[in-house]
Amino acid sequence: MTQLEEAKKGRITEAMRQVAEAEGLSAETVRERVAKGRVVIPRNINHPFVARGIGEGLTTKVNANLGTSPSHFDIKEELKKLDAAIHAGADAVMDLSTGGKLDRILKAILRHSTVMVGTVPIYKTVSKVLSENRKVYDMTADEIFDEIEAQAVLGVDFVTVHCGVTRSSLKVLQGCDRVMGIVSRGGSLLAEWSVKNEAENPLYESYDRLLEIARTYDVTLSLGDGLRPGSIFDAEDSAQISEMIILGELAERARHAGVQVMIEGPGHVPLGRIAGDMRLQKRVCGGAPYYVLGPLPTDIGAGYDHITAAIGGAIAAASGADFLCYVTPAEHLTLPGVQEVKEGVIASKIAAHIGDLEKGVASAWERDRKMSEARNRFDWKTMFALSVDPDKAKKMRQASEDKDRDVCTMCGDFCALKTYARAFDEDELL
């Protein structure tokens, strides 16, 4: 039985208890939200690890995309990226490999990861088809579903499936005057398949087959936004919203079938549209958890898109996004290396934390209070421990001239806190 089926029957599982403990909530509260589909607990029955939840009233989670590309594949590097992501605080990783021995890489990541693991199974299917010198549109529906099932057997916790790239949403897309067309890899592959074969996307047409696999292994479906905007000019156009509406319908069918489901979101979105997009998704998709990439409020951030994504991600999380997919400084340029993975996770964790403050998460406020109190009493050890990257904070301080004094080298004897304390040292009242 899936977590959702258990929850609907009123049963509290061990996974729900683990989520409740991590979040400081009662297990019954978690169960209720899982039952309504407002919280998901992605954990394949074949993949043991301490469960974490995603959704309403929980802390904002962060995902790090790992994976090789056809021109860059090294399994050892992927495992280093996995370690870096988890050390920096990632709550989930996705193996998006498209180069090298895909099965071996996925198995290694599943074995080593202490957090939930997601994939985009269509990548593997297409890789196989291309390696046999066939075309994308030669791929069969059976090949698509067989690969999803194979990965479910291996223990994948959540899969991105671009079920909303349908004949109807593609037709809407054709009427949109987009700057960037389709920027989702999976979305573009299914669009090509559908157009060339003049047939409906199998992930939509045979959605029940997908639900059956997901239900059997309790794989959480992450309904992909294949038509997400790749430029701020394309944000919230009819194509994006048409797909979102389809995903809302599919989410309802998933919940009805006892399958856990979340929705993926944009992409490039102007800052002023981010909050509205979050509210629209929650409305249209029945409160399903929202998993957003970025969002990026500008297109010009290449080299620094971890920062543009942190800006968009903070606003998204503050407005209800539940799960942030990190973006690294390498976005739009190249595959990220270990350092970029680390920077991406940290930027995204900052955004998630700021979102949590706005969501009223008590532990987030407590952390800021403790940090400021430590700063006020020059307690550097506590400040390091509470900062987003204790190693870096400590290293920067240690490299300064004032490392052995209580003040820092920014102000030295001009320290405002010291002066303030001196001003009111005898509790002088005005």
Next chain:
Amino acid sequence: MTQLEEAKKGRITEAMRQVAEAEGLSAETVRERVAKGRVVIPRNINHPFVARGIGEGLTTKVNANLGTSPSHFDIKEELKKLDAAIHAGADAVMDLSTGGKLDRILKAILRHSTVMVGTVPIYKTVSKVLSENRKVYDMTADEIFDEIEAQAVLGVDFVTVHCGVTRSSLKVLQGCDRVMGIVSRGGSLLAEWSVKNEAENPLYESYDRLLEIARTYDVTLSLGDGLRPGSIFDAEDSAQISEMIILGELAERARHAGVQVMIEGPGHVPLGRIAGDMRLQKRVCGGAPYYVLGPLPTDIGAGYDHITAAIGGAIAAASGADFLCYVTPAEHLTLPGVQEVKEGVIASKIAAHIGDLEKGVASAWERDRKMSEARNRFDWKTMFALSVDPDKAKKMRQASEDKDRDVCTMCGDFCALKTYARAFDEDELL
């Protein structure tokens, strides 16, 4: 005559023309806004450079704080930081030196800078007093004003003056249960002076004397927020707002006296309060340009506060802030070096650009459109040129395996843009 006096008389100056050209506005529009005090053009009559404006309807500007500290001073390093800041796109720099030969450093920065230069004159006054083994409260009002005048003669374009740290606002502060007290260096020094001497802050009491100096050299006053919150817990408390109201009154007096004036703002502010704070300042301060530090929507970002400030700064700019003071990764830890200065400026430029998109600045939208169009046609040269840091973007791409192909190593043959083009290659309609 100051720019404001000229504008009030209906005269368009060369500086207004330079601002108009840079912003793509008519010179008359610039003059009108300067006359109303909604735009300032900080440029000392003794400091020649191409003028830039700050305020309503103009692009969001970025300031980089330079300067030594008592335990770290090297004039060559300061000039390297100046170069790095200007190369990264800073529109202004402030010399906040408190260590080494302060006059020599300021003169060197004024001579080398191609952008406006600001200072906090009280630092120099206090440094002198301390070097004579006197106490902060031994400083005289004459010493404070003489130093401001000396810096005005040297050519400083704008000065931060903490005129709002008064007996009345300090009394309000004492009633506030702050986590962090006063975190402004200048603010804390004037508070100490006022409390120990049981006397009013000379910058408030003799404000007309300050106005006379500023008017003579056309120094723009930047009314400092000496009581700004240093923790998100202290944001928008009565002390902060009491000071803002005083600054609003002083701004009106400055405009009346023909002196250009802007207002400084917080500090640490929870994300959800940033937009409201921007609107409040504009209301209370008669539309005077708002110069904000950060804001930082969390206290835990040490080591990455350029990112937390970019998050707050983007929202601030989108909500009306005119001028962003950068924050570097070294904030709360140590004095920034050349690399941190660069990272700080770029993060702040990203925030300013995102703010400009929301402000509807046409050139900002044009840049994003050109970027996405270049990306869509794999025109890497144009993408590098339009990105926030062309050198870094190019370097990252050049280090990848696919540097000589049109695709990037993120996706390689899985490139969504290629697949999309293939899908609809014969203009197939659904």
